[in-house]
Amino acid sequence: EADIYQTPRYLVIGTGKKITLECSQTMGHDKMYWYQQDPGMELHLIHYSYGVNSTEKGDLSSESTVSRIRTEHFPLTLESARPSHTSQYLCASRGTGLNYGYTFGSGTRLTVV
Template sequence: EADIYQTPRYLVIGTGKKITLECSQTMGHDKMYWYQQDPGMELHLIHYSYGVNSTEKGDLSSESTVSRIRTEHFPLTLESARPSHTSQYLCASSEEASGNTIYFGEGSWLTVV
């Protein structure tokens, strides 16, 4: 079982608020990812990182930003939340030693009202 943790699991916030979704992994994986997923829908990669100080935008454009100051930590920030940001956000990590197997956290459900 993978050790990757996301907080908060559920969050309801008002429009215009700044929020940060936390993601930490204890496996020492170099690569980390953020996916966005609406209920019952496919996953969309919004950010990824190859390692410390590396961040890249994914296939789906997102107004969120990420940082990678430490290997184990990959937070996602929305400076000004809007109702269109309501979704589930899944953090994941992988390493080449495991064939790039991706391991997921439990997800963070964000509702913007």
């Protein structure tokens, strides 16, 4: 049973639309991450957060923005979607202590037409 939830699972949207991809976790994890995964498989970090009101850009430049107003919620927003944003977006979280593993959500597959 996944403890990190992403909605929607699939989204097809027109160019220029504003979209928000939702990510919620029930584990109380402080650290949360957004990855972009292209069909070629590679995972690219686009945003991360170490707690409420903390957000940082990742290694891959992205036109998206994120917010972290509540511990459990880490939404990603695209103000104006473009076909180049077509990809899979994966959200992950990690707790504190010696458990260093990430828990990933099932992802949102976004298609911009």
